[in-house]
Amino acid sequence: MTRQMHLTVQLISGYGLEPAAWRWPGIDPASFINADVFVKAAQTAERGRFDALFLADTPVLSTDVATAPPQQALEPIVTLTAVARETERIGLVATSSTTLNHPFTVARQFRALDLVSQGRAGWNAVTTSHPGALLNYGTGVPSRGERYERAHEFIAAVMALWGSWEDDALIMDKEAGRFADASRVTPVGLAGRHVASRGPLGLPPSEQGQPVVFQAGGGLNGLRLAGRFANAVYNNPFDIPSGVEHAAAVAQAASTYGRSPDHMTVFNGIITSVASTRKEALERREQLDALGDLETKVAYLGQQIGVPLSIEDIDKPVHQSLLENARANPADPRSPLALELAGEGLTVRRILAHGTMNYHPVALGTPDEVADILQRWHEAGVGKGFNINPDATDGLEHFVDEVIPILQERGLFRREYAGTTLRDHLGIPRQNGLPAGYGQHVGAAS
Ligand SMILES: Cc1cc2nc3c(=O)[nH]c(=O)nc-3n(C[C@H](O)[C@H](O)[C@H](O)COP(=O)(O)O)c2cc1C
Structure with a gap:
């Protein structure tokens, strides 16, 4: 196992994870509609050599706006496109639902983000089950079986559309008047039970081929989806043993589909509160x-x-x-x-x-103590990654300036980016299209 960990950062609506963080001194109460807040956070995280900025998303107004701002209101792809223009290396992971969208739209949007960011995009594919979000799209909540069956078809369709432009299709020879090798740009002609698309997509691969697929939650169904398609997984363990168990299950799920467990990173959600004592x-x-x-x-x-x-x-x-x-x-x-x-x-x-009712475990204390906690989890084998949720926005600066140098000193985190794409940061190979060997393990699906 590589000794180094991987880090993404999440700032719910630009404030931090604590629901009351919008009232914290120094925080712009309008952060939820201020793209500059996300740009600044991404620049800070990039200074700390984070793998990616992560935006979760559930398209529903679920807070009581009388006392709290809407959560995740600014659309993730739009936000990350703004961030892409003001950063150079950090990965950009947006959440998008396989239940609520169409694969052609998702394939197009994420490929566009990947091209605009020169190969830094990631797609957190979720099977939204929030009844309010479903109502916003005019339907009830499909059964879990239906949502996951659709998710398998959906992700396969997105990847097939990404692969509809082969790597060397683009020629752009002005003299000869040849723009692309049309024989390498082909329709996908997919028609499943839930989604269909003819293709091809109108966009070529990026520097990393295609965006990295992330998967989040969902028990055994989620594991199968991750094992088949994803290179990264978000998990919410409350203790080390359950984190280790889940990471082992993710690795096993990848092997079941003939994919390398080494190319999977599990990002465990942690809240950080850093201070001098x-x-x-x-x-x-x-x-x-x-x-x-x-x-x-x-x-x-x-x-x-x-x-x-x-x-x-x-x-x-x-x-x-x-x-x-x-x-x-x-x-x-x-x-x-x-x-x-x-x-x-x-x-x-x-x-x-102490965070006894927080959404994630809380790593609190001095920079050394917070680094100790991350090291303990990491070395126990929770899957190489952490999704850092600063308690409030200024907590990201404390983490980057005070905790990251300690992790670097201990050899647990990179000092410099080794490459330019999100795949480079995660140490996974280029991919353009469906995973190699896709279809050979269909018996194990859904
Ligand atoms: C760490 C984590 C992050 C998640 N992020 C999102 C999200 O941003 N948007 C969303 O709609 N669902 C999100 N989910 C929900 C899952 O995609 C899934 O729908 C949920 O775990 C319910 O499981 P089910 O789909 O098997 O019923 C997340 C789940 C976990 C564990």
Whole structure:
């Protein structure tokens, strides 16, 4: 296994992962519609030699706009096209749904982004199941089986369309008047149960051939999809053992389809809160929490450890008489940590600051401590990658300026980009069209 890790960065709507981050000092409250915020973040991440900027996407207004900005509102391809023009090396990964779109549109958009960025595009192919997003497209939620069957056809169609221009088709000989070798630009003529497209696409391959396909979530169905088509996977483990288990399953899924597990990177979601001391990092998180809905958080902490808690308890430890009956909620993998911290006598506010109900595990503390956490996960074999979610936008600068040099010093992260394309950064070969050997493993599909 290569010793070096891979890093993408995610800044939800330009603010950071904490829902209240839009209120954080120094943050532009209009970040969600400000492309400059994404450009600046990408430039900072590029200074830190990150593999890519990642934009998740669910096309639905799911927040209560009375108190919080829309999430992921700025369309990812548009945003990343702006970012591409202001950066040189960093990869650009946009999310696009196989449930809600047409493969020809997706093939065209992502190839365009790949060409505009000189080979830095990635496509996070998701099987959207959010009922509100489906309603925006006028339908209900198809069954999981239907969504994944469509996803297999959809990604195969996109890749076939990408491959409809062969690598050496473009000639552009002005003297001879020959623009392209038409015999190398051919229709794909696909017609499946869910999608159909004649092709060919009107765009040639980029410097990396075609965009890197990422896959996110979805249990066994997601694993099969990733094993068949993807070179990178997003995962949300709450602890190291489940991260290791998932990475092994991803590698196995790739092998099942005759593809190299070495060409797969699993990016594990981590929230980072970096400060000069661990105490300061916890205080930073407490200040962020205080800008959001603390009442709901306290009540939910009560559910995690099976005791009644309310906002009046915020600055007290959980009372001994309650602790005697406390139990970690088996339905929430973050509950054992919450129970452990309560048992240590921490105040409710301080327990929450440890990230006991955050979407990803929280790596908090000094730059050295945060680097230690990443190193521990990495060396345990969680799949080589992390998707870094700074708690608030300024957290990205702390990470790049303070944590990255430590990772570099330890030989865990690149000092310079080895190449120019996203495939170069991920250490995967050029590809233009369907994976080699596609179709030989159909029996294992969907
Ligand atoms: C780390 C991670 C990131 C995801 N990002 C997105 C996203 O940006 N947009 C989206 O629609 N779904 C996203 N998903 C959802 C998955 O694509 C999938 O639909 C979800 O896990 C539900 O599983 P199912 O499709 O098997 O029902 C993500 C899932 C995970 C685990």
